[in-house]
Amino acid sequence: MRFVTYQINKKQGAGVLDPSRQVVIDLGIQDLLQGIEQGDDFVRKAQSLLQQNGDGAATYPLDEVKLLAPIPRPRKNIFCLGKNYAEHAIEMGGAESIPKHPMVFSKAPTSVIAHEDEVLYDPEVTQEVDYEGELALVIGKKGRKISRDNAFDYIFGYTIINDVTARDLQQRHKQFLLGKSLDTFCPMGPWLVHKSELIDTSDLKIETKVNGEVRQSSSTRHFIFDIPEIIATISAGITLEPGDIISTGTPAGVGKGFNPPKLLKDGDVVEITVEGVGTLRNRVSVHTSS
DSSP states (O other), X not given: OEEEEEEETXXXXXXEEETTTTEEEEOSSSSHHHHHHHTHHHHHHHHHHHHTTTTTSOEEEGGGSEEEOSSSSOSSOEEEEESOBHHHHHHHXXXXXXXXXXXXXXXXXXXXXXXXXXXXXXXXXXXXXXXXEEEEEEEOSOBSXXXXXXXXXXXXXXXXXXXXXXXXXXXXXXXXXXHHOSTTOEEEEEEEEEGGGOSOOTTOEEEEEETTEEEEEEEGGGBSSOHHHHHHHHHTTSOBOTTOEEEOOOOSOOGGGSSSOOOOOTTOEEEEEXXXXXXEEEEEEEOOOO
């Protein structure tokens, strides 16, 4: 099942996508956070509506709704993995920079935008904007000290994140938060795929294109730290809650890794495709603050 948060005629709602008819079936709630918190009952309701072709519920053609980020305003910062592919670690800092333990940083909730929204950057703030295509997971139930063996039980589903990064801010401030958290620097979507559709995430192809040129092409089988290890590490001392988002890291091929660098510029279109999830697409635009 593919869950969406959408907008139509100034109304926001959450729905499930009927892929055969290309329609969104409304689930009677405003956003997916509410549904995720309801747990299995929410999933069963969505399954029932799909089986009944949305009978008794409002339905909208997919091409007539505006897709919002699956979770338009996360309640917490988004957990992100740094250097979780060896080749990316090497391109950014050499073999000695391959981490021995998961590197975890965060992005502010205010950085989230949707599929087809514009990534805006102010040249007075940053002049080195980069892309990072990533598989992200959304937590489905509360947990702490989650074991590797039980990790997948705590996942609701999967989406795509572009971990847009201001490389100059990252370098200047010697940490990740500011360079990762600028407004619009976290495109997410286009939907949230329930874990029942992605039972095996160990070898999903991930590809990033800029203006049609393939920049990143890899697979989740190249993770240094797999999903169970990521969840176990974060939850060791931090309580994970329904709706929490974890982005699993980006493969080699980021703009900063090329010689010379291939950083983003006004008008560029970034498309990230993750096997079994979909394609997240965003245009980059210069936006000068008043």
